Amino acid sequence: MIGPLDHEAKQRLPNCTRCTGCSTVLTDMHAAPVTAAGLEGLAFMHGKGATNGWLFFGKVAGGAQRFIVKVYCMPYSKAHGRPQDCANEVYTERMRLMMAQVRLADECGAAGLTPRVWVAPVEAIIPNGTFRGYHVRWHGLWMEEAPGITLHGLHTTRGAENAMYELLTKKMNKTQVIQQTVLDLLTAQCDRHSENVFITPAGDLTFIDNDRALGVVTRCGGDSMLLPGNRYHTQLRLGYWGPTMQYYKAHAGKSNFCTGPIDMRVVMDYRCYVPGGKIGADYPPGLKSCMEALARHKVPDIMRRYGFSSRKPAEILLRRSRDMLMMGFEGALAHSPPRSATRYVYQPQPPCCGIVLDMRGTPRCAQCWQPIIEAQKDSVKDNSTAARVKEVLVQEDE
Known part of the structure; x- marks a missing residue:
């Protein structure tokens, strides 16, 4: 499942700004520049991407390692905030394609060129913005954070x-x-x-x-x-x-x-x-x-x-x-x-x-x-x- 099945029902419940039962902690990866380790204090901003996937930094609750988490099928557009339908099958196939390319690179002697990606549950609340407190409770695409700085x-x-x-x-x-x-x-x-x-x-x-x-x-x-x-x-x-x-x-x-x-x-x-x-x-x-x-x-x-x-x-x-x-x-x-x-x-x-x-x-x-x-x-x-x-x-x- 990569989208909410109970969106309408949840809308009738109080909004949460603190989640006591969440297994994932999300933070906004576009709120501040990211410092590139070892590069003279250079910092850069992550791109927001052109797809409807919402991007966050994510940690497993209690964990120290930071990952990139891509949440597909949010009920609202990240571009304009209006309600949107989810192309569930399309995005499920996108996830398969990304995981397949990691395996392909490994089998072609190019391991490490592409960060590891996997599908796993996301149980968290949106940390800020218009939809702060919205409860994410479905699977997302987890990715290793690439080291260094983007060429852009x-x-x-x-x-x-x-x-x-x-x-x-x-x-x-x-x-x-x-x-x-x-x-x-x-x-x-x-x-x-x-x-x-x-x-x-x-x-x-x-x-x-x-x-x-x-x-x-x-x-x-x-x-x-x-x-x-x-x-x-x-x-x-x-x-x-x-x-x-x-x-x-x-x-x-x-x-x-x-x-x-x-x-x-x-x-x-x-x-x-x-x-x-x-x-x-x-x-x-x-x-x-x-x-x-x-x-x-x-x-x-x-x-x-x-x-x-x-x-x-x-x-x-x-x-x-x-x-x-x-x-x-x-x-x-x-x-x-x-x-x-x-x-x-x-x-x-x-x-x-x-x-x-x-x-x-x-x-x-x-x-x-x-x-x-x-x-x-x-x-x-x-x-x-x-x-x-x-x-x-x-x-x-x-």
């Missing part, structure tokens, strides 16, 4: 420029960048932006919020800052909401122009850390054997192994693993279904594999670099004919 937090924190430079250019775990890039393509990850990427003082990476993958987002085969040729990857390089885009537009075509300001996060690019800038079929050993195992099995076998309740996630894993082995990484990135709607598809930007800080402290590419100027496509509507055509990933008897 580093980017937006005044005074963090030098720390960010050190982390991304000298300490960042490049093997983990390659591993997660391969996993993002394999799982058709459609929400990999920098609020979902944590980095520790040692440069180790953790990738959170994997609930918009494996076909959850309609007509999206990938939208990740790690994958060239899609929206999030392009946004980092063109800076649609700042002066970067205008700068490069103004200087495009000038014969003596070399490079300009750039977002330091662009060095999280697998092309900088593999021979010749291409993975081809030379996957990390654990990931290659994992994909070979997936490619040998049929959809029902994959469904049973990872706990999927529908065929689509298993079909994506089967098709992508086959294509990635046969076409190589770059071939599959360009051609393997599921295919994306136009708003997610961009020209692959050239890599920038080194950053320097100029006299003003502004990051620039260490070599001559210019982006491919391309208009933002968020407002581009999907092709209605293409949207109606069902994409065949594998045959029905597979």
